[in-house]
Ligand code: SF4
């Protein structure tokens with residue numbers, strides 16, 4: 001029980017007795033803030049040119065790649081890059097991936113991820129700033145917007161202006177252009193899964209299935225919404241990558257940074273005035289006005305900064321106008337910034353423990369992939385033993401097991417194989433439906449690029465079995481190329497010695 005003193009003390013605590021104010025007096029916390037629309041200003045400079053080059057190359061590759069042809073012979077898709085879902089193949093120029101080889105794609109994804117870790121440790125958010133699809137398409141959509149509605153101030157005026165013919169015209173024009181680009185983007189994505197010329201023809205003649213139309217419109221809508229409307233919100237709120245890429249940075253990673261040590265104290269300035277006793281930043285605001293995510297980099301590193309470098313271009317223009325040294329906002333490492341502020345020598349350190357670790361992992365995965373691809377078999381077998389019955393005792397005392405035998409001929413020509421067993425003395429094979437006498441081997445034919453399925457019986461003398469379970473090998477050899485494959489299987493037989501004896505006795509009687 002609480003003491004009387006404690007009860008008195010408790011009675012003096014306002015609210016619920018735990019020190020919290022009564023619910024009706026609690027300050028209202030707003031968990032939702034409306035988006036403040038970003039109106040990025042156009043900028044010219046080195047990093048803007050790099051970004052235009054990245055946009056041109058990446059969009060060019062994306063739209064053009066499905067149209068590249070690659071002759072693989074008759075009856076086979078001639079699209080260089082194609083994931084053929086109905087045919088269960090992925091084609092990458094001369095490389096053909098079967099469903100059971102999907103681990104190659106996994107390996108490629110792992111290499112891509114490790115490569116991204118390495119590049120991030122070296123050069124910061126170059127993926128986000130220059131090559132991420134969200135960045136590339138947003139750049140394209142912003143360019144269209146600027147062409148139609150004008151630069152930052154004109155767009156802000158237009159949005160604030162009352163409804164007019166000119167405003168409606170510009171908005172309709174902009175959204176129509178966005179939708180057309182989005183449609184081309186959604187359609188191009190489907191072309192990686194569908195023959196490109198056929199897709200275009202069937203799209204306009206209404207011959208595509210409703211599923212294909214649905215996917216095209218889904219990707220069209222996604223592009224339109226993400227690049228046209230959501231823009232920087234995707235990077236700030238939706239994308240997981242900014243949240244864990246900080247783990248790849250260290251003090252030697254290159255990042256976009258403000259040289260506070262020479263920029264402050266900042267303040268307005270006129271052309272030709274002295275900068276004695278003050279910082280170089282003239283507080284013009286151009287750095288955040290050109291920023292596609294609305295970041296003021298002078299406040300330090302922020303998750304919303306995608307590292308695109310446009311603020312560097314903007315500030316360099318201002319510095320030039322005021323006759324001050326460039327790179328007040330610069331692309332540099334934290335260690336170099338500290339060194340610069342002290343007037344010490346700077347250096348770029350590419351070889352560091354974490355980059356060495358990433359390079360080793362990358363080299364190992366690349367080595368495994370290269371070895372796997374260069375030595376991969378074009379012939380595979382799959383064997384499924386019959387479960388019911390496990391074995392049959394034949395009248396001559398032999399034991400028979402049934403198997404479903406599958407041969408994957410991954411070559412473009414028909415093949416004839418010879419199948420034998422190894423490890424079962426006196427074993428004979430017969431194929432159901434082939435009407436051949438049981439013998440030590442059988443010939444099996446499989447068409448080009450096909451899976452041949454055969455129902456087999458293997459019969460073996462009881463004496464050749466080592467017990468209830470006897471390991472043996474199926475041995476398949478390509479009669480033309482001598483390429484071969486082994487598959488270790490289990491032969492079922494009677495469990496106990498007396499049963500085996502009974503079988504033997506039964507056979508002899
Ligand atoms: S652009 Fe440069 S000078 Fe202008 S506010 Fe930004 S940092 Fe200062």
Ligand code: SF4
Nearest residue numbers: 291305306308309311
């Ligand atoms: S702060 Fe600079 S580098 Fe970062 S996103 Fe904005 S413009 Fe790009």
